[in-house]
Amino acid sequence: MLVARNLVKRFKDRVAVDGICFEVRRGSTLGLLGPNGAGKTTTLSMLIGLLSPDSGEVLLDGAPIGTGAGGQKHRIGLVPQDLALYDELSAWANLQLCGGLYGVTGEPLKKRAKDALELVGLGDRAHDRVGSFSGGMKRRLNIAGALLHDPELILLDEPTVGVDPQSRNAIFENLEELRRRGKTLVYTTHYMEEAERLCDQIVIIDHGKVIADDDLAGLYRLLEGTNEVTLELASEADTQLLTDLRALDGVSSVLPEGRLVRLEIADVGVTLARALDLVVARGVDVVTLRSEHASLESVFLLLTGRELRDASQAGSSAS
Ligand SMILES: Nc1ncnc2c1ncn2[C@@H]1O[C@H](COP(=O)(O)OP(=O)(O)OP(=O)(O)O)[C@@H](O)[C@H]1O
Ligand SMILES: [Mg+2]
Numbered sequence: 001m002l003v004a005r006n007l008v009k010r011f012k013d014r015v016a017v018d019g020i021c022f023e024v025r026r027g028s029t030l031g032l033l034g035p036n037g038a039g040k041t042t043t044l045s046m047l048i049g050l051l052s053p054d055s056g057e058v059l060l061d062g063a064p065i066g067t068g069a070g071g072q073k074h075r076i077g078l079v080p081q082d083l084a085l086y087d088e089l090s091a092w093a094n095l096q097l098c099g100g101l102y103g104v105t106g107e108p109l110k111k112r113a114k115d116a117l118e119l120v121g122l123g124d125r126a127h128d129r130v131g132s133f134s135g136g137m138k139r140r141l142n143i144a145g146a147l148l149h150d151p152e153l154i155l156l157d158e159p160t161v162g163v164d165p166q167s168r169n170a171i172f173e174n175l176e177e178l179r180r181r182g183k184t185l186v187y188t189t190h191y192m193e194e195a196e197r198l199c200d201q202i203v204i205i206d207h208g209k210v211i212a213d214d215d216l217a218g219l220y221r222l223l224e225g226t227n228e229v230t231l232e233l234a235s236e237a238d239t240q241l242l243t244d245l246r247a248l249d250g251v252s253s254v255l256p257e258g259r260l261v262r263l264e265i266a267d268v269g270v271t272l273a274r275a276l277d278l279v280v281a282r283g284v285d286v287v288t289l290r291s292e293h294a295s296l297e298s299v300f301l302l303l304t305g306r307e308l309r310d311a312s313q314a315g316s317s318a319s
Helices: 040-047 091-101 106-119 135-144 165-180 192-198 216-220 239-247 268-281 296-304 309-314
Strands: 002-011 014-024 029-033 055-060 076-079 153-157 184-188 201-206 209-214 227-233 251-257 260-265 286-293
Touching (some): 002 040, 014 040, 029 192, 040 153, 040 184, 091 106, 091 135, 165 184, 165 192, 184 192, 192 296, 201 296, 209 296, 216 296, 227 268, 239 251, 239 260, 260 268, 268 286
Parallel strands (some): 029 184, 076 153
Antiparallel strands (some): 201 209, 227 286, 251 260
16 A cells, blocks of 8 residues: 655755665554664655655555645544644644644534544543643544544554553554554554554664564564573572573573573473473472563564664764
């Protein structure tokens, strides 16, 4: 449905987006992930035609999106990272304004505004001033504002930032409902578990470039050990036991921490049984055992590293 082809955007000597390509299938949810400053918001701004790329193009069903008013923009809704709401106006008046900007007026706008408020759980707060809303309510209203022209494609830039688990859950349910209605979603977030729950396809960008584009299963395969197993032992593991564990096929890392030993292993079924045999043969009792499937966060850190982005950018401009 949507194609980003070789998008490049510079701000003076800083390259914010450096040749980004990806495709979004109709009806799917694509997660656009990346550290602070990776270029997510800049990319979304080009997808919706708010910013013109220095080179490259955005195609919606094969036609260029363009940056002028009109064109195909009525088919896309944007939930911006910065709240696009007027505190002095009521929720209802804000939605009337958003709808009006897309040329929706009269009865159709009233009906859509009512539906959008119901969807985000604010039906009973329509006539309250937005200034009196909590952060989570504002985030939900910010989503409603993108729905009034009934777009087929919705771009959401960190729609859950700074809200409590209840509001996040309500927002997920809104997004899942939109997906059930056949909408196509492009979604940025720093919460990896959200992307794991919602997204069919995940594009990870860093320093303005795509560094991974796959479904979750494909991303997990990038990790050598896709399971993280923690053994709590009755006594600290000795050097010999650690060496034997490291030598096991399918074990990619062994990290002792007091009486705990963390193992990264490819296959719980076979390798874990062998690891336990080694521990028992060494005469050490296992007190507890916890096994978790590797998370998207581990993949994200593997691909993007652990260095702080804000710190690394402070001294360099276009590097
Ligand atoms: N209008 C602008 N003028 C100058 N530089 C900009 C502008 N907008 C973005 N940038 C720079 O482009 C880079 C990418 O910014 P962008 O906002 O796209 O990142 P992001 O991935 O959305 O980050 P975050 O997760 O913090 O929202 C950053 O280095 C940022 O400072
Ligand atoms: Mg951003």
